[in-house]
Amino acid sequence: MKPHTANEVLAAQPGSPKQVISAKAERFTESVIREMTRQAQQYGAINLAQGFPNFPAPAEIKRAAQEAIAADVNQYAITWGAKRLRDAIARQAKHWQGLEVDPESDVTVCCGSTETMIASLLAVTNPGDEIIIFEPFYENYGPDAILSGAQPRFVKLRPPSDPAGEWTFDPRELRDAFNRRTKAIILNTPNNPTGKVFAQAELELIRDLCVEFDALAITDEIYEHILYDGSKHISIARLEGMRERSITINSMSKTYSVTGWRVGWAIAPAPLTNSIRKVHDFLTVGAPAPLQEAAVAALGLPESYYVQLADGYKRRRDLLYESLVAAGFSAYRPRGAYYIMTDISAFGFRSDAEFAKYLVKEIGVAAVPGSSFYADPVSGARQIRFAFCKTEDTLKQAAQRLAALKKPQR
Ligand code: GLN
Numbered sequence: 001m002k003p004h005t006a007n008e009v010l011a012a013q014p015g016s017p018k019q020v021i022s023a024k025a026e027r028f029t030e031s032v033i034r035e036m037t038r039q040a041q042q043y044g045a046i047n048l049a050q051g052f053p054n055f056p057a058p059a060e061i062k063r064a065a066q067e068a069i070a071a072d073v074n075q076y077a078i079t080w081g082a083k084r085l086r087d088a089i090a091r092q093a094k095h096w097q098g099l100e101v102d103p104e105s106d107v108t109v110c111c112g113s114t115e116t117m118i119a120s121l122l123a124v125t126n127p128g129d130e131i132i133i134f135e136p137f138y139e140n141y142g143p144d145a146i147l148s149g150a151q152p153r154f155v156k157l158r159p160p161s162d163p164a165g166e167w168t169f170d171p172r173e174l175r176d177a178f179n180r181r182t183k184a185i186i187l188n189t190p191n192n193p194t195g196k197v198f199a200q201a202e203l204e205l206i207r208d209l210c211v212e213f214d215a216l217a218i219t220d221e222i223y224e225h226i227l228y229d230g231s232k233h234i235s236i237a238r239l240e241g242m243r244e245r246s247i248t249i250n251s252m253s254k255t256y257s258v259t260g261w262r263v264g265w266a267i268a269p270a271p272l273t274n275s276i277r278k279v280h281d282f283l284t285v286g287a288p289a290p291l292q293e294a295a296v297a298a299l300g301l302p303e304s305y306y307v308q309l310a311d312g313y314k315r316r317r318d319l320l321y322e323s324l325v326a327a328g329f330s331a332y333r334p335r336g337a338y339y340i341m342t343d344i345s346a347f348g349f350r351s352d353a354e355f356a357k358y359l360v361k362e363i364g365v366a367a368v369p370g371s372s373f374y375a376d377p378v379s380g381a382r383q384i385r386f387a388f389c390k391t392e393d394t395l396k397q398a399a400q401r402l403a404a405l406k407k408p409q410r
Pocket of ligand 1: 049114138
């Protein structure tokens, strides 16, 4: 039989060290999202898999980064973030969400929201703690839970029966997931991969459970400015009773089209922030200092920037949505973020993985198999996610290629 785990691979190689791979590292695979980017490169496909823009970042912020390096901002910033940046983060949190944030005690700047999330989890979880995660979920949260030693519990988000409808969860199922071991719920709104934007009433329900079971909300709000059709982003920290028990995570990546810069942050009450800062310090010491200076410039962009950002994404969403529907997909129209989740049942492939392979190799478009977003791959076997953070030109080319798909028989 072919060896499966890294420890089995080592065991089969004479002279290799035995049983050196940790049980934690054996429990998850490499990111499928990142793997699809490698496949897109290998097959020369258009990459609608990994969510990063293929258009430039705002000139002002690139200039600010260049100037910071020229001015020799080359050494460590303060571990939990340059003061100017923490001040800007606090100002923006007040401006957009009305949150009172003390930049001296409530903010930790990390290497992207990815590090911020794992640093936050490591700061608050003990073995045996449970973390509630809505499913489908951004694939990092699974390994994040394993690495932090917590047990994930999944609550289903169900697709609407009408593709123009909203993904929903069953309040009873959510209540059943909470118990005295629940340490936190991870909340990603606007949501990747579904495009759901959690409504006030849903957040209130989550708030009530967090308060009742003395749990935290750890949020991933990196798509906060990418909203459509009048939907509004609400930080759960804004709800009465939640400021004390929320870790609000955000980053530069999606709002300013700089996913490779790796600058993110957490806003949390001082005692939580202290712990996050300690973990962050020993994980990475700090986020890139010159790019923190550029982040100050980014957070100072005028409001018109955010309007244009959302407008541009709306055009891209409509373009990709129409092309997917024309090609025969059942596509759920997102209310926020920059992904479209589709149902591929009608195409008659055996699995999402097989379909994604066919798409990248034969059609020339890379997408992410739905199973990447579920704990049990079977749950996502009829879904594929497309990203539309690409130029309209790229999306039009993708549309032409997708049109070559054999139309499903309905
Ligand atoms: N958030 C993006 C996605 O879901 C990319 C994340 C990443 O690869 N770090 O595709």
